[in-house]
Amino acid sequence: MVSLTSRFSKLNPGNLLTAKSKVDHEKVPLDSLKSSPLPRWSASPSRKGRFHMPRLTFTRLLFYLVLTFMCATLLFGGFWRHGQTLFIERRPRGPFRWQRYPRLNGFYNGIRTLVPYNEFVSEQSFKDRFIGPDSPPLPSSIPTLNKIDPSDPPPLDPAPYIPYPDYESAEYLKDNQPVQKCYLDPQNTLEAPDIYAYPGLPQNMTEPFFGSHQLLGFTKKNCFDRFGRLAPYGYGYPPELGGFGLADNSEKNGVVEKLWSQMGSPIDWRGIDWGKAQKRCYERNKIRFSKDAVMPDGSKAAPNKKMSTRQAFILRAWTGYDYSPWQIMSLRAMISELSIKSGGEYDVHLLVHVKDNNIPIWASDEVYETTLRANVPEEFWGIASLWSEKQMETIYPGPFEWNIENDSKQPIHGVYRGAHLPLQVFAHEHPEYDFFWNWEMDLRFTGHNYELNQGIINWAKDQPRKGLWERSAKYYIPRKHGSWRDFRDLVEKEIEDSGEKPIWGPVNFENSGMLDHPLESSPPHSYEHDNYEWGVGEEADLLTFNPLFDPLKTNWVFRNDVTGYNLSLPPPPRRTSIITVSRLSRKLLEYAHEEEFRMRHHMFPEMWPPTVAFHHGFKAAYVPHPIFFDREWPLNVLDNTFNFPPTPSESVFGFGEHNHEGSTFYYNSGFSSALWRRWLGSKENNEGGAAEEKEGSGRLCLMPALLHPIKHERSD
Template identity: 30%
Template sequence: MSISLASESISGFFPSKLYEPEAVLCNDRTAAELPEFQDNPDTPSIPALQGSARELPSDFYDPYPEYNSRKWRKKWKGTHAPCLGPRGVDVNVNPDDMVKAHRLKTKASRPTIGSYNETGLESDFCFDRHARYDPYGYYDEFPSAADTPADHMEPSKVIWKDVRWGELQRDCLARNQDRYEPVDFPNRTDVASTRDKFWMPTKKDHEDVDSTLIFPPEQLEEGASYRLWQANRASYKKKQAIVLRTWDGNEWTIDTMQYVRSFIMELGLHSGLEYEVIILVEIKDCTIPIFENEKAYRETLLKSVPDEFADITILFNRILLETWYPKVGKHNPQTSQTGHMHMPMELLSLLRPDIEFFWQTELDARYTGHHYHLLETVSAWAAKEPRKFLWERNARYYVPAVHGSWANFSSWTANVTKGGGIWGPERTNGIKPVGPEPPTPSPEDDNYQWGVGEDADFINVSPVFDVTEGSGFIFRKTKDRYPDGLKTPARATATVPLTRFSKRLLRAMHHGQVNLGLHMFPEMYPESTTLHHGLKLAVFPLPVYVDYAKSPKFIADKFNANEGKALLNQPYLYPDIWRRMTFWHSTSKKTTFSDELYKRWLGYSGDPLERLCLPGILLHPIKGT
């Protein structure tokens, strides 16, 4: 299949391509005419960058619904109320608190993997560093007359160290409280009752672990209608959290702080706190008595994060997790991360029962677009996906130049799947599923209806594959304390910089670890728990670009080896490809394309006057910014 790299290359984002269509990578030769790798794979295939974002029209970027409109009120309870921001005024009416975007003359070029058009992500806007980060302090830190657009209005300055984001989030929630379903917090008379601090478990916590799995209709009073209950709560907006994970030795750079501010503003304050930002910090030194001494907790907290983030931060340590999950037994100080990666998230679902969905992201990921547009698009897309052949679609890379539309990709997946695929929970001894039973005995009896409109319990942006069918996944045998041992069905993914958990899934994970001491590798446990309980897992086809003259067919063939069953059987057979993708995990000490591109976008490298303008791209890994 002959594909012009002009339509597939990351070069489509750069001004040389946007304004001069003839200036394309490799002189517009087709993939068939190109070598598999360039002569020097350490040099990115980026043409000279000409032009700037100043040549494009710009305006405020507003991805939010028409709050309080007649249409909006028909769907949702309550009233959206504006929230106070760090500049002392309501963020929704203050230009200094709003992100700007530039409208592209043509849509961004098609990514090698994933899609904008097929998912609803916008690709006709781009963001430069000023438009994206000036509301969060970029101009304050890096003012440059030569770098500043002629029509630029300097934002009012903020003394960021004096901002208290927790107070702003709490005030925002109070203003919008009637939009969210009332939830009773656990009445823990034997421990300090708080919503912002973990507690050491009591004997009763372990004895009552089964109660953490009780969800309606079990909780309904006798004679109450489940349908009416569900219809009533459907008009409440479901609260979500974006959870940032780090540790006490993390270096808080200027860029990191600006990025965290962008989460709070875009996801929280502008939306009426539909999303709450929470930072989880692991304290490595377990000799500090953070759970025995309030003063020690406070002093450690203030040493671990910048002052502005202190009141949205929750501390934990290995002792806390050992006490909650003694049966798991994976608490070696040198390797504990592989044992307790998800445990703090499980405890967070107990601490904050008012939150329905928990996004977890890593601080070495960056999104160049608007956070609210990204997460809302991902959630809506996942809810629309039917369950039929969903696990099978989840296991494959969608390469649009090869597969065509998403509908074609789905049909291809169904055609190569033998035996009807996964239908309902994959049964394994010792686990009683909490998810729904299929509405039909066989997927053949379902016309892609089951699951449509159902929120996903787990969302990933990387394929989730079967580790038991010839996979070379190195941690595939970590199935500790499962009654079926190595025969336990399991799924895994290779990288998790952005994932979303439902409260129901986290409670199921918590129950399994407290009750049975279940343990799998972090990239296996939530995926496999979702499988065992018959919950809904969706993999979003994230747009990913490859900075190599690789044909899409080569990528599709290699990444979907063995019809997807043994996806990434040998992931590091192609280390240079992984390293040159805009989204992946790299163990190589060499720099990655994602890191190079982000630093070029920030102006840290290349021409300092250059105003690189990118659409929304999730970049990972990013180091040292």
Template identity: 40%
Template sequence: MPFRIPKRKDKGAGYTALDGRWVDGDKERLSDDDDASESGNATPMLRRASGAREATSYPLPRRRFTRYFTLIIVLILLGLGLTLARLSALSEASLRSGLSKPPPPPPTWESFPFLKRYHGGIRTLVSRAENKPEFPDPENNTLESTVQKDQEKQTAPSEDKGFQKRHVPQGQTFNPVKQDGIIECFLNEEKKSNVPQLLAYSGVPKGFPDPVMGSYDIFGLNGDVCFDRFGRLGPYGLGYSKRWGGSGAGMDGEREGADQVWGGKTEIDYREVNWAQAQQKCAQKNKNRFKPLPKARNHFFTDMPVGGPEDKPKREEKQEKKLLARQAVVIRTWQDFQYDDEDMFYLRALVNELSLQSGGEYTVHFLVHVKDNDLPIWSDDFTYQRVLNDSLPLEFRGMGTLWSERQMSLIYGGIAETNYRGLPIHGAYRSTNMPLSYFAHMHPEYDFFWHWEMDIRYTGHFYHLFDKVGKWSDQQPRKGLWERNGRFYIPSEHGSWDDFKHMVRVQTEHGTAHKSGMYEKISGNDNTQVRSQPPIWGPQPPTGEGDRTETENDPQPPTTPDKDNYSWGVGEQADFITFNPLFDPHATNWILAEDVTGYNTSAGFPPRRTAIITASRLSHRLLETMHRETALMRHSMFSEMWPGSCALHHGLKAVYAPHPVYIDRRWPTSYLAAVFNNGLHGASGGARTSVFSDERQHNFLGTSWYYHAGFPGNLWKRWLGYKVDGDGGEMEEVEGEGRMCLPGMLLHPVKHVDLIYEHREGE
């Protein structure tokens, strides 16, 4: 029998076990699941082999946690990237819009130390000649020396510790009115009662600063006397009880010498005073001192008579004596103004010092704004008088005139409504001079009108100020006048007034290296940076196509500027007197420079001049010119720009009176002069760098005369004996140098003075 070799199985279907058996792989795989739990059917060897195989195998780890963790990280990174991209876009957008600019650094002047001797007391008085003013200090006239001196002063021992308390000196009556030909006027003709003269003290407190701008001497103002609160305001109700007709304020605190001002007289009961009646009787008693009254105008726009008022032809009559001009003091107020006792001190002083004590040289009026245009004040006399009476304190009734914006739109109709900055052209803000111009038109008996405000205060005698400023202005020559008007006079830097005039002439004739704007040098011609500026000589009418003005009555120069020896204008009464420079708003960043209505501005604006703060003296000629320009030519400008610009166009005489202005910090005067006269060719205006540009007006905050200054109100309240920012008050006066004593200082603004009153039983 032949030898048979067994046929091999496919290697892929099985394998030879260690004991020599052939194991079918397919059957094993099929039986793995069924036999896994049946340990009895498995051989020990197979169980050991299976165990060996399990011991040497490596299963893959779980991946679910890793995947989730990775996904979270990716999402976080993606969100962070998107957030950073969004923040970057927002930051770029805010930078472009200017919203996220870093705050600007504080102004340089905020690093200057405060002056302390404004608060000096009445027990330390010395004459001006003997006084060593705390400021200006010629030895410390740079930024570095100012800061260094302040540091030395803080570390040095105080000089006040050696102060020896003295008694209050004897005051003296202060009456600046020349009594020649004046018939005495009284508050009450039957009782022959009048207000006592102010009480002044010789000298100023030791170390009292000098004015940084302006001067007493050039006007002839007496700067070597000072006034405490009782000597200045005592005659008008401060310091005595309400039961005697006073205010009831100033009853407590330091009162040594407070009653000197009365000189033994009885206090005035202001509950019985009628100022309108007293003012009228005073003017009537002294009428021979003044020019004859012209025919009064009636209110023909409401009376509707046949025709209008006729003006009598003027007759030239020879007068043996020079007759005085009548002047009106027009106080701008409004219907619902709340008059407190401190306001009453101010108003009583104005009427008494300007009208009664002068023998009727001035007449005080209230120009009352009725803000409700729907109030029927023109319906009948009863309604008009009722509203007027309700608008003024009882003692001032009979001295007011009502006006409304609707009335102005009737009188000055046809003027274009430009709605500049969202405000109406006939509104009180943009056209303050409209009611004043119409008031002057209806009152031809007055030659001059003092435009005054409710938040002005003067620590001296009002007649002294008005009279000296008016007479000085009338003596100013026309040559170089507009150029001097545009600059601050800083005596510590400019020297005497004659030195200042010479400096202005040189700057005008030869120019300076000052650029009027940041782009001026683009022309590439450096020679244009130093050039002369033609002086203003005669009228400067607008040159826009179609612009018309009435020029037949405009004053003309008698000769050319080079032939005039500073004689034209001397003795000529000023048409416009301001208490801030008349600056050129061209090229400045003054926000209201373009509030010009009725002129052709396609090729540029007409010549303009602006004086911040409307307080001023205006002639009847100027106000009548403004009235006709607005009513007939439809011309107007912003309130603080219109009078000066109108005077410039028509060649009228305008004067900036550099009255004494004080500042609350130790500015280096060279730096101060550079800041305040930083306009074109050394002027205060005419360039973007002007101190009147909006971004630079913060430099006025510490001065005693500017519309938003903080120093005037603080100084006035300290002078009244109250604490301000934790300083001053009763104890400081009693234990220290006594009450503050200030020379004549014109302050603006002074608002919301809260007086402290006596406590009365039952209150």
């Protein structure tokens, strides 16, 4: 599977117009608050020697005139084709405005600065309240580095972090089927481990600018260091005990005597078969998911209690992928936390792209198994499914006609333009699942996976449909917008002032053939008569992790990659969410499959599921998960830049995408991977690392954060 990072950077037409000016957080040292906030740029090498003007003859002059005319014609014709001029489409050159903003450093306050949440003051709030000529004296609870003794242990102790319901409580059993505990081994002796968190935050930790922990119902009052988060899955204990080591040179003050004593004996992960472990877990709990299921002892589901949904959590891998220790620990965490400890609510799968189309994985079980075992670690063999582009050609044979614009010049069935095809096929072949999470291998989460997923699901179920598409087109900035209710009312006012018709149910447009809309997509009453009622309690069919925007209001390069809609009619309206990470319902994927297979409709992967949901009136929402920035953006500038670009050329989903580089979640973010490696104890841009942690405030302890992309986990 081709990463979004590489393909977008290569295809951005702005790169053809101006010199490359993106900031690379992997290479450019970050500047301190006291130094210039501009990145360092290398000077151009001086030119040696002299240019000699060639003798100008009539033939040479004619040649130059013809060449100049041809180049001008090509340039003018290319930009006239897009209906815009060179000066309008020019990508802005760095250094960019946001690079001049003061750097935020609260991320790097270590565990020796921990305070209980009721004493916590964020870095942004601290600056607002205590920096200035008329500032009050600093509160005594604010620790300063010159008061920290490197030999002191953390002021708070780590504790098991358990976000699951109490499955044995009377309150849970009143409405739900009983949950049977699952184990890692066939003998039912080895339990999946707990992870550990510190019950507080480093004082002056930086807060997210976008999204909210509280809104999604997961913790903001605890932080996770690398030991508490990853030690249960092999970090910090040696290979002879079944771990990876990796912590020999790490700052580990307070770990041995507190964390390891609570964890007990480390788990030897050698020999774990995750496929069989997940299957055993489901079999022990199948009456939770089907009224027709029967247990070996003859027991069935209680008729008066709720049934739970089954969800597939799918990670998109490919042949030749390098499964680093960090990736393996991340996979173990996902399976343990989502599947084993939840009583089988999830199954984690690897959907592996076989890049060589000459390998006939569809024709021979032996070839299939040989390919799988050569490309996936043994513990994950039982959760992996292979696919190839050649298979997609047979399942979706076409013809796919009436393409508006194929900017990438790639085939429809390739992973580049058809990444959603194997997901649709997987859903069609796995009717046991109600929902499918489409996840990427370069995502990392510093918190607990189950808490993240359940918080998102519960939030989305509570969302009314009224104004949902419009709210989902924007970033929620709590310090600017106030409460979620305030944000909802603000967006509703914008809808009224715009004079545009709000999105309400299926979108009808002139076409030459579409599937019928599902009956449940029809609104029960008019938009004006809805009091934020329709949709409350309804599961969302599509959940995305970046806004669901109208690509025609941007200059996103793939906005016109639309196929199968009659070119004699106006192009269909559409929606997009950058990065294909999402949760999709079975209903949505089946509709997308039928639109693709039966109607021969197709769009670029980031545009296809949102547009199918948009056309057919499915419930869809952008999840306002916490996103951090490495610079202190003025809130008005942040809101205007990301939510109100004055022209399509300035949209952050196009030539303005550089504005995401200092964030923790976007396809081109550089700060996300730099922050992740600092959290792992690595040195980045001549900062951090074991020595600095030992002599300073200790290792990093972060709030839960979804980080993307993690390009690599090697330290400097």
